Amino acid sequence: MGATADSVDTSMRSKTKPDPGLSRDRVPVLRLEEVSKTYEGSTEPAVRHINIEVGEGEFFSILGPSGSGKTTTLRVIGGFERPTSGRVYLGGADVTFTPSNKRDVNTVFQNYALFPHMTARENVSYPLRMRRVDRHLIGARVEEMFAKVEMTGYEDRKPNQLSGGQRQRIALARALVVQPSVLLLDEPLGALDLKLRETMLVVLRALQRDIGITFVYVTHDQGEALGMSDRIAVMNHRGLLEQIASPDDLYWRPASDFVARFIGKTNLLDCIVDSEGGLVAGSLKIAAREATDGPTSVQLSLRPEEISVGPDTSRLANHFRARVEEILFLGHEKELVTTVEDQTLIVRVPGREKIRREQIIEIGWDLDAAVPVKQSVDQTVEGAE
């Protein structure tokens, strides 16, 4: 047993790096300013005070559980919904009240929304025809798009003669053919099976790099978001933004307990500051690099892979004996549910490790491993209102 994972993890994360926000060399091509939306007949806003800046050529994801208002946010950007308050800027111009057919954004809809009576070619030509592009130019441009999404040869099929993945590609081609400044994607992979989804992930990412168009990608799947995005905005159940950060920072430096829980798995330790300024979670004394600048309690997020297992954990700042309660075999690794005193900790070990239930193991983690997280803005707002 060893702490093999630890060294890898340390190199991966960048805890000292500040939240990157929008890099200075990137022009905000899209900006949402204090956008709120309450649907007619509803008292609860679907989204509240959304502030987002997306840079040119960025792959930006909006991640959240269902009902978090991420699709609403996308629809506000696309011009399908008018925000109740706030402003939407595209390339610096206020487009809050510009109808969708006059916005320089295109959408890949959740169900693709291909025109069923048109062939794939007619579907892809449609935006060009609406823009009154010269007929001779349309043919070449459409052909090029079919090549880009690897659908050459399927031009004369109707949507119902195409598979889900193929429809997806046609929808992409239709949305990209006029080279919008921003492409909106509303859970585009939701209807595809796992294998196809993985293929499309690669296609999407490659396509985005290739054409350099800004993507705003809505998903509830953290794997998709973490894998593809330059930056991710996490929204919570009440339509509030929890954090905007790079996938790296989101994972290793979650701003709130909500983010920590939503992105990957984590152990949340509710600690109180004892009389000597140390941290105590239940009956566990924890060593962490937490500036105890005032608060009497703090929540720490400790990723399972941050916890090392084995005798040599005794050199680490935190070192405990844990009892294995439950083992979940995941193939490449095993997930252990362990109890340490009165705390439950999830620990991960390589899949080959021989561990039995009820075994007592030694675990430990570094001073930096557990990061403090704030309470979700959700609760904060609830308190304030």
Add this chain to the structure above:
Amino acid sequence: MTQTTTRETLSVSGKHGPPLRVGIRALILSPTLLWILALVVAPNLYLLVFSFWSNEIGTVVQEFTFENYVRAFTSEVFLTLLVRTFLIATFAAVMATLIAYPGAYLVVRKLGRWKLAAALLVLVPLWVSYLMRVFAWRIILGERGILNGLLTSLGILGEASDSFLYSVETVALTLTYIVVPYVFLASYSSLERIPESLYEASADCGGNSFRTFVHIIWPLSRPGVAIGFAIGFVIAFGDYVTAQMVGGLEGTMLGTIILQQFGTANNWPYGAAIGVSIMLASFLFLAMVSLFSRTEAQYE
């Protein structure tokens, strides 16, 4: 429908195999088949056969002849009435479509959750007896009718006019009114089926609402409208009650002649020949309509 039924049957009694499946399928279909055979196929075949028999002073002689058709297509009365009936029916169906389709579009697109209520309101007249609906127009257009009353009291007309009733125009107007709900129903259901996302996708592609209508909504709803148009046309084409009640002599339609032949004139074979001619004419017309209104599309 039949397929799922078959599969269910299979799972319940799989060991019996195909014979039972066929038997049950036939059993399930039998009411429909019976209906079609007894009430559609048989009478029409009978009508067809009758139209080739001859008539001798009110008695049907079972002797093959083209005489009835020759008589019909050389008869000026028949030809005049055929053209008139065709024109009236076409006019009524076209007018009803022009009224009902935009109406259905507005209801589906603009009324939101009230659309079902609005659609029901349009269909309310269908609950009233057909005769009452036609009669209503006599009350409106008659010499002592509402229209005359209004116009004379406003001083637009010096005295009540009898020219509103008993004319081709009256028949066309009344038939338009009669068939509007049917065209509306067909238009409504075809428009209702078009998912909201297609409107949005079209706008997203840069199409304004007019071009969205022309390129997306019209092609997708056209087959439904054609069905509504066809129903309206057939109803108007075969109608004789309206012609009799508000048409007068000038507004006589083909149906009236058929009624006469089967009634007072007592010449069934000739009546049958006219009936068959009407059916063929409307069938040809509707075949053309459906040919030009076809859109091949399947929603995802």
